[in-house]
Amino acid sequence: MSSLNLKNVYKVYPSGVVAVTDFTLDIEDKEFIVFVGPSGCGKSTTLRMIAGLEEISAGELYIDGTYVNNRAPKDRDIAMVFQNYALYPHMTVYDNMAFGLKLRKMPKAQIDQRVKEAARILGLEMYLSRKPKALSGGQRQRVALGRAIVREPKVFLLDEPLSNLDAKLRSQMRTEITKLHNRLATTFIYVTHDQVEAMTMGTRIVVMKDGFMQQVDTPINLYDYPVNQFVAGFIGTPQMNFFTGKLTGTKDQVYVEFGLNKVALSKEKIDLIVNLDKYLNTDKEIVFGVRPEDIHEEENWVKESGKPVIEITVDVAEQLGAETLIYCSTAKEEVVSEDGFKSIDDETSDLIAKIDSRSQTKRGDKIKVALDIDHCHIFDKETEITIVARNEENKAQIEELQAKREAEEAEKAAIAAAKLAEEEAKAAAIAEKQRIKLEKKLARQNAKNASAVEEVSEEKTEE
Numbered sequence: 001m002s003s004l005n006l007k008n009v010y011k012v013y014p015s016g017v018v019a020v021t022d023f024t025l026d027i028e029d030k031e032f033i034v035f036v037g038p039s040g041c042g043k044s045t046t047l048r049m050i051a052g053l054e055e056i057s058a059g060e061l062y063i064d065g066t067y068v069n070n071r072a073p074k075d076r077d078i079a080m081v082f083q084n085y086a087l088y089p090h091m092t093v094y095d096n097m098a099f100g101l102k103l104r105k106m107p108k109a110q111i112d113q114r115v116k117e118a119a120r121i122l123g124l125e126m127y128l129s130r131k132p133k134a135l136s137g138g139q140r141q142r143v144a145l146g147r148a149i150v151r152e153p154k155v156f157l158l159d160e161p162l163s164n165l166d167a168k169l170r171s172q173m174r175t176e177i178t179k180l181h182n183r184l185a186t187t188f189i190y191v192t193h194d195q196v197e198a199m200t201m202g203t204r205i206v207v208m209k210d211g212f213m214q215q216v217d218t219p220i221n222l223y224d225y226p227v228n229q230f231v232a233g234f235i236g237t238p239q240m241n242f243f244t245g246k247l248t249g250t251k252d253q254v255y256v257e258f259g260l261n262k263v264a265l266s267k268e269k270i271d272l273i274v275n276l277d278k279y280l281n282t283d284k285e286i287v288f289g290v291r292p293e294d295i296h297e298e299e300n301w302v303k304e305s306g307k308p309v310i311e312i313t314v315d316v317a318e319q320l321g322a323e324t325l326i327y328c329s330t331a332k333e334e335v336v337s338e339d340g341f342k343s344i345d346d347e348t349s350d351l352i353a354k355i356d357s358r359s360q361t362k363r364g365d366k367i368k369v370a371l372d373i374d375h376c377h378i379f380d381k382e383t384e385i386t387i388v389a390r391n392e393e394n395k396a397q398i399e400e401l402q403a404k405r406e407a408e409e410a411e412k413a414a415i416a417a418a419k420l421a422e423e424e425a426k427a428a429a430i431a432e433k434q435r436i437k438l439e440k441k442l443a444r445q446n447a448k449n450a451s452a453v454e455e456v457s458e459e460k461t462e463e
């Protein structure tokens with residue numbers, strides 16, 4: 001058994017940087033959890049807090065139900081593998097793996113049994129007497145994993161362990177680590193900025209941004225039901241296409257309008273929109289999201305599928321062998337300047353589609369493509385949260401998320417307004433002070449002038 005519970009965990013560095021905010025997660029025994037997000041989002045900090053290498057500023061951490069906030073790293077029964085595998089260059093592979101156990105004064109026979117078992121699991125048996133310099137990068141990384149395995153920890157923590165390897169080796173090691181997880185049947189927590197690693201290895205993925213958890217879900221759910229625009233854009237390559245638009249039509253027939261395009265939503269999608277009234281035929285903008293693989297130019301899709309069709313112009317076609325990526329422009333409104341000069345609002349390509357590699361489509365073509373509307377996404381432009389629920393049961397949750405984010409936005413706006421009002425009041429007070437000062441100065445000047453005039457007139461009278 002090796003479960004982990006993080007309850008409202010925060011990390012504030014002495015410099016004042018809030019690296020992790022309100023991180024709450026229950027990790028079950030034998031899970032392969034991946035923390036993923038752009039650089040600086042707090043993944044490593046969270047992992048290091050679990051390892052005990054970084055103090056937890058607030059919140060609680062439990063391993064197997066035991067509160068471990070104050071427990072030293074060596075007493076937490078965890079093993080960590082880093083990006084920089086840092087093997088001892090003068091030691092053999094065997095000694096590198098055995099070293100930690102020797103320090104713990106484990107009997108020799110037991111060490112030998114553990115090292116040999118780890119070498120067997122990792123396919124390192126033939127390299128046990130070699131020094132690290134006689135190994136490839138992948139083999140060295142396996143030795144680093146071996147050092148962790150021999151400790152038989154409750155939890156494995158891996159911090160970007162494959163980042164130093166080249167692309168081919170990385171994909172090979174990815175499958176090796178997945179197999180290792182299956183063989184060891186232990187809890188793994190893995191940090192990466194690479195969404196492909198996350199999607200291929202994790203049983204569950206935690207997507208993070210700016211220290212906040214965005215979504216915790218299985219890979220396929222993250223792909224199919226991203227809770228917000230950030231997750232939607234982060235998972236999947238090439239990135240999901242986003243278009244700002246509005247919802248129009250009636251409750252039974254809703255259209256998404258963006259640029260000069262108008263696409264009908266399916267009945268199933270319409271039924272899952274949360275608070276449709278708020279968006280339908282109002283000024284409230286939405287962001288329409290379509291993945292490149294959900295755009296089809298095949299004839300049967302365009303002519304027979306009954307899916308909405310839009311017209312695009314192909315700006316660039318990239319033939320990648322297995323597939324072709326086309327960078328296109330959708331129909332947009334013309335902007336007419338005062339002197340009558342017409343231009344399209346935005347000249348850059350705004351749509352990427354992944355099409356069949358045998359397609360004849362080329363640069364300059366004006367073609368029709370069908371959108372797989374059942375897999376499209378709609379987000380509130382302001383909150384960036386999805387407005388389409390996964391299912392009926394999920395509606396209340398989305399509504400709650402929207403309301404929470406709106407309240408946060410309102411609070412932010414109120415704070416900004418209060419600050420502005422305060423600054424305006426301060427500026428007004430300063431201006432008033434200056435006005436009074438100026439008035440007094442003027443009054444003094446006038447008095448002076450008046451007395452000078454009086455003196456002159458008195459002198460004149462005396463004469």
Ligand code: ADP
Nearest residue numbers: 013015017019038039040041042043044045046
């Ligand atoms: P990630 O692993 O996602 O790239 P980190 O957890 O390393 O992100 O960092 C999260 C944030 O905390 C970043 O803004 C980073 O600059 C900051 N940070 C990390 N380590 C320290 C530190 N020792 N002192 C101050 N700030 C730090």
